[in-house]
Amino acid sequence: MADQVYHGLEGVLAAESAICEVDHESGGLRYRGYAIEDLTSEAAFEEVVYLLLMGSLPNHKAFSAFQEELVSSRAIPSHLFDILQDIPTAVNRMDALRTAVSYLGMEDPDHALNTHAANLRKAIRLTAQMPSLLAALNVYKKLDNNVSPRTAQSHAEHLLTILSDEKPDAFSVKALNTALILYAEHEFNASTFAARVTASSLSDMHSAVVSAIGTLKGPLHGGANEAVMEMLVEVDQLGDVRQYLTNKFSKKERIMGFGHRVLKKEDPRSLIIQQYAKELGERKNQQKWYDLSTQIEKIMREEKGFYPNLDFYSASVFFLLGLPAPLYTPLFVCSRIAGWAAHVIEQHDQNRLIRPRCRYTGAKDLAFTPLSERDF
Numbered sequence: 001m002a003d004q005v006y007h008g009l010e011g012v013l014a015a016e017s018a019i020c021e022v023d024h025e026s027g028g029l030r031y032r033g034y035a036i037e038d039l040t041s042e043a044a045f046e047e048v049v050y051l052l053l054m055g056s057l058p059n060h061k062a063f064s065a066f067q068e069e070l071v072s073s074r075a076i077p078s079h080l081f082d083i084l085q086d087i088p089t090a091v092n093r094m095d096a097l098r099t100a101v102s103y104l105g106m107e108d109p110d111h112a113l114n115t116h117a118a119n120l121r122k123a124i125r126l127t128a129q130m131p132s133l134l135a136a137l138n139v140y141k142k143l144d145n146n147v148s149p150r151t152a153q154s155h156a157e158h159l160l161t162i163l164s165d166e167k168p169d170a171f172s173v174k175a176l177n178t179a180l181i182l183y184a185e186h187e188f189n190a191s192t193f194a195a196r197v198t199a200s201s202l203s204d205m206h207s208a209v210v211s212a213i214g215t216l217k218g219p220l221h222g223g224a225n226e227a228v229m230e231m232l233v234e235v236d237q238l239g240d241v242r243q244y245l246t247n248k249f250s251k252k253e254r255i256m257g258f259g260h261r262v263l264k265k266e267d268p269r270s271l272i273i274q275q276y277a278k279e280l281g282e283r284k285n286q287q288k289w290y291d292l293s294t295q296i297e298k299i300m301r302e303e304k305g306f307y308p309n310l311d312f313y314s315a316s317v318f319f320l321l322g323l324p325a326p327l328y329t330p331l332f333v334c335s336r337i338a339g340w341a342a343h344v345i346e347q348h349d350q351n352r353l354i355r356p357r358c359r360y361t362g363a364k365d366l367a368f369t370p371l372s373e374r375d376f
């Protein structure tokens with residue numbers, strides 16, 4: 001085997017997968033062969049979850065049964081709901097969510113089983129329970145665990161109802177449904193890879209998702225969407241986009257929501273979510289976030305050659321939907337849980353332990369001195 005080191009595993013093909021195709025040449029993105037443009041214009045998020053987990057689109061009957069199963073699996077244990085509500089507001093919501101999923105894993109009826117069927121049951125439960133975990137962790141709106149999770153709404157409408165103070169209109173539901181579809185899957189991104197590494201030791205679904213949540217939290221990955229909204233607020237307060245960026249450039253700081261390890265040109269997800277950022281701004285008479293975003297994008301493209309990724313315009317979409325900023329990255333989890341679960345299932349179905357090598361660069365052949373003789 002060649003001795004080449006690929007830092008950050010850049011460009012390395014680490015496995016074969018039939019879940020998602022990221023075409024870095026054309027920028028195209030397809031889930032199990034279907035273009036995200038078609039899925040976002042036609043499908044419900046739940047259909048996409050079904051597609052990712054089962055491998056094909058559901059017919060009407062299968063979809064109704066799947067929706068019912070999701071709705072009836074939404075509740076979380078009331079003692080967990082109470083624990084989560086007691087977590088201090090200063091605690092990062094991703095830390096709390098990671099802990100909550102770990103807790104759910106201990107109590108899951110299938111927790112010791114890694115079979116395909118058990119993994120599917122766990123995937124459906126986790127997808128359904130995620131909004132309830134966010135509701136419990138929402139520091140801005142207190143809910144009763146017994147009533148909120150059982151309403152028979154779509155996933156997007158359910159999330160908006162339990163997390164924001166506004167009654168969701170059809171366009172807001174469509175906007176969040178679109179964001180959920182776009183966030184659902186992106187092949188071997190860092191958190192999915194973390195989930196697969198964990199699953200590859202034949203550890204369980206919940207452990208893999210805990211690994212993934214810990215990985216997604218970082219600002220270079222899922223944490224970027226919260227950082228983008230902080231940036232937009234700072235730019236608005238400063239009142240000068242160019243000055244803000246010039247200052248960041250001079251300190252060699254990264255601009256959140258720009259750049260991608262695989263996509264070096266347009267991110268097709270950004271083009272789709274951008275339209276919702278624009279229209280939501282117009283509908284809510286708050287165009288300033290979209291205006292500031294387009295100014296930042298113009299300078300980043302022209303002067304740095306960086307394109308926005310999905311997190312850039314998603315931040316103002318979430319803001320305009322009245323969703324609390326500390327829950328932007330947890331909202332990413334509500335969607336990506338489908339992709340993670342599909343990958344855990346694929347990993348378990350064709351497992352080979354993921355165990356790469358590294359090139360050793362440390363000291364060699366040192367003479368050992370007993371502790372009693374170490375007088376330095």
Ligand SMILES: CC(C)(COP(=O)(O)OP(=O)(O)OC[C@H]1O[C@@H](n2cnc3c(N)ncnc32)[C@H](O)[C@@H]1OP(=O)(O)O)[C@@H](O)C(=O)NCCC(=O)NCCS
Pocket residue numbers: 219220221222224253254255256257258259260261262306309310311
């Ligand atoms: C996503 C990301 C981690 C990809 O990183 P990567 O593959 O290591 O980055 P690249 O190899 O493309 O970066 C090369 C150079 O561009 C710079 N760069 C990359 N993204 C940048 C950004 N968003 N703003 C400013 N500079 C950036 C790097 O600092 C590096 O500069 P250097 O060569 O002077 O050290 C990176 O673009 C980033 O940090 N973006 C901001 C966070 C973000 O939006 N994350 C969500 C990703 S979907």
